[in-house]
Amino acid sequence: MDNQLFPVFLQLNQLRTLLVGGGNVALEKLYALLGNSPQATIMVVAKEINPEVRAYTVDYPAVHLYERAFDDTDLDGVDLVVVAANNPSLNAHIRQESRKRHLLINVADKPDLCDFYLGSVVKKGNLKLGISTNGKSPTIAKRIKELLNEALPEEIDETLHYMSQLRDLLKGDFTDKVRELNAHTASLLTSKRKHGRISK
Numbered sequence: 001m002d003n004q005l006f007p008v009f010l011q012l013n014q015l016r017t018l019l020v021g022g023g024n025v026a027l028e029k030l031y032a033l034l035g036n037s038p039q040a041t042i043m044v045v046a047k048e049i050n051p052e053v054r055a056y057t058v059d060y061p062a063v064h065l066y067e068r069a070f071d072d073t074d075l076d077g078v079d080l081v082v083v084a085a086n087n088p089s090l091n092a093h094i095r096q097e098s099r100k101r102h103l104l105i106n107v108a109d110k111p112d113l114c115d116f117y118l119g120s121v122v123k124k125g126n127l128k129l130g131i132s133t134n135g136k137s138p139t140i141a142k143r144i145k146e147l148l149n150e151a152l153p154e155e156i157d158e159t160l161h162y163m164s165q166l167r168d169l170l171k172g173d174f175t176d177k178v179r180e181l182n183a184h185t186a187s188l189l190t191s192k193r194k195h196g197r198i199s200k
């Protein structure tokens, strides 16, 4: 199967997300959503919301918990849907209703029902890398995350700040700016090549 996934980085803080389910898998999804986007507005709907979900979300005022069964009207006014419920026919129903409304949906661990997948994430300040294995092995995605976390220096964020300031100082048209920014960063690659860490 070829790899058709198109990566994007969502401003979840500007969107409304519905999470159906309040168990362990829902908690994992909340870690992923709020860990990256602490101001995300999330409506959690579940027949039973476990105490860990309650405890974790207490510090996030934009998360709203509703302990009751899912209703189709929960899809009104949301942008994104994440399902972590333990009921296959409910999953299929929410998938169908979401598509009718042109809402993008993720059903945890059910690639066939997903419009988008969650990825493993490496974060160093302003640098964020999303890792996908096209659904082949989330375990490998996790290992690559750990590898890159160790390999990338924390100082990379300082470099980003410096480059951002430099860009603001540069005069000239777009082409001139790009040329100058490339010239300033070319040494990053050549010094690594010299030390044999990047092969050509």
Ligand SMILES: C[C@@]1(CC(=O)O)C2=NC(=C\c3[nH]c(c(CCC(=O)O)c3CC(=O)O)Cc3[nH]c(c(CC(=O)O)c3CCC(=O)O)/C=C3\N/C(=C\2)[C@@H](CCC(=O)O)[C@]3(C)CC(=O)O)/[C@H]1CCC(=O)O
Residues within 6 Å of the ligand: 028, 029, 032, 106, 107, 108, 109, 110, 111, 114, 116, 117, 118, 119, 120, 121, 131, 132, 133, 134, 135, 136, 137, 138, 139, 140, 141, 142, 145
């Ligand atoms: C990124 C991460 C985000 C998150 O969930 O937060 C994520 N899964 C994570 C972990 C993880 N999930 C599972 C294991 C157990 C070991 C294993 O199966 O490898 C582990 C590893 C662990 O926990 O150590 C079980 C599992 N997951 C899926 C299936 C079904 C299938 O593959 O067919 C099954 C089997 C269920 C079963 O056996 O019944 C499917 C999906 N999981 C995805 C994302 C999407 C593809 C991402 C990609 O392309 O790589 C996709 C397609 C849809 C989605 O759920 O979005 C997080 C990364 C870890 C991290 O960064 O720490």
Ligand SMILES: NC(=O)c1ccc[n+]([C@@H]2O[C@H](COP(=O)([O-])OP(=O)(O)OC[C@H]3O[C@@H](n4cnc5c(N)ncnc54)[C@H](O)[C@@H]3O)[C@@H](O)[C@H]2O)c1
Residues within 6 Å of the ligand: 020, 021, 022, 023, 024, 025, 026, 045, 046, 047, 048, 049, 050, 068, 069, 070, 084, 085, 086, 087, 090, 108, 109
């Ligand atoms: N727990 C795991 O490690 C794991 C791993 C892989 C896959 N899964 C799958 O992920 C799914 C969720 O797992 P879990 O461990 O979080 O299960 P769970 O039983 O802890 O949680 C399921 C949640 O779905 C809610 N729910 C059920 N019917 C509902 C309805 N009609 N409306 C609203 N909420 C409803 C329940 O109230 C509960 O909060 C299951 O399908 C499970 O097979 C779980």
